[in-house]
Amino acid sequence: MAIKVVERRPLTLAERTYLPQILAGLKVTWDNMVRPSVTLQYPEERPTIPKNYRGVPTLVMDPNGREKCVSCQLCEFVCPPKAIRITPGEISENATNAHVEKAPKEFEINMLRCIYCGLCQEVCPEEAIFLQSQYSLTGLTRESMVNNKVKLYELGGTLPDGHHKWDKKKEEAEKQAGGGH
């Protein structure tokens, strides 16, 4: 292997006095000092959260205000730390969305267990569960760290939906019942 000898030039007199270097260093720190500081005053100023941030998992509704979760329990099965617990329930016969048949009676996510992995969001066939921008979750008791269904919808709100899957199914069923083609 060829050896490359690095030239080491002896220091000049000015360099050996340290003084020019010290002055240059003082200038560097001075420049830093007059630059505006980058501190974020946290509780008053909040950081901007990027769109794809994986915060606290939440349940969302579609733009019509229908809860999207059909309690298929896929998220419950896939959840690595077993943070999700779903009690499935039925939708009553005379509701407008009766054809969806199922909705969760209770939906609990234990935030003391949740590891924010996002598998629930990935696995959900209904696009009903999303990890959104909420990043600071605190509580004073263990119970308060378990998000129930009401809390989850409160956190999740409504997200735009391009599919309207169940509306289309309903239309189709009505068309077929009406003796379409």
Next chain:
Amino acid sequence: MEKLLHDLVLSPEWYFTAARGLTLILIVMTLAGYSVLLERKASAWIQGRLGPNRTIHPLIGWIPFVGTFLAKGGFIQPAADGGKFLFKEDALPGHVRKFYYVLAPIIALAPALAVLVMLPFGEFLYEGKRYAISLTQGADVGVLFMFAISSLGVYGIALAGWSANSKFPFLGAVRGAAQLISYELAMGLSVLTVFLATSAPGQDHGLSLVAMVNAQSGAWNILTQPIAALVFLICVFAETNRHPFDMPESETDLVGGFHTEYGAFKFGIFFVAEYSHMIIGSTLFILMFLGGWHVLPWMPTVGEGWIGSLIGVATFFLKLCFFLFFFVWVRWTLPRFRYDQVMRIGWRVLLPIAVLNLLAYFAWYALRG
């Protein structure tokens, strides 16, 4: 006004004497406290942070503009820090030599305050005579006294390191003592050129600091003796144990150096002592090289009468504030020297330079006649 100023400075009445002493101690202690704040603020700015900006007392926090300003500037922080030190448990470790352990912080602080006796920081004219604004009218031995006493501060460090009975403080104390001895020589030699300049033949000022300042009413000594000024400045950094020469403390290799075993208010006293020494070192540099209370080179005073002397005092404190800032600025710029480098700089660089510089000035004054 002139009469009052005169009384404040010169009157031998006991209450005026007490007022003078108290004022000076208050000023210096406040300055020391606020240079801690300056240290924290400037280091924060240099590192792109904000520094202490939340501390506020509820009683003043509600005042619309002032409250916010005080909080943002961190102006209550020194009081909060002091209060914290005061109310912390004053632990006395079982393995220390108790008497000396308690004595050490006192010995560290006392010389710094004692030196103030000789410190002149202004001058005024009264009935045709010039008086120094100082506790002792700028006695003739001013410089000698200041040098002699301010160096005693290292006894506090040595005693703290020894009495703590623990290896890191001990190493810090030994380093501190060695460093002080090394740099005291170069410091003294660099100052001799200033003595030469002020007590030239035909002048009877001797070693008075006031005379030194007045000899600089034209060019300041930093302009006529730049090398001596530089050597002295470096030595001041070393003597006050400031970066890049903070051998006794060097947190990274000696935990906390000589004050590793100290806590609560005793540590606070060490802290104040360090900053008081910075103040003393800065005032010495200002008085001997930077024209003291003279506003600009070749422009000793601005304004007449007591206004002029007040402007002079303000100038002095402005220079002092700049110097305190400079100490901080250097600290957050330069890394610490290694111990052997400190010794090499002291003995093999600064000492020869100081000697040669002194010889050169000797020769020059001799040839000039």
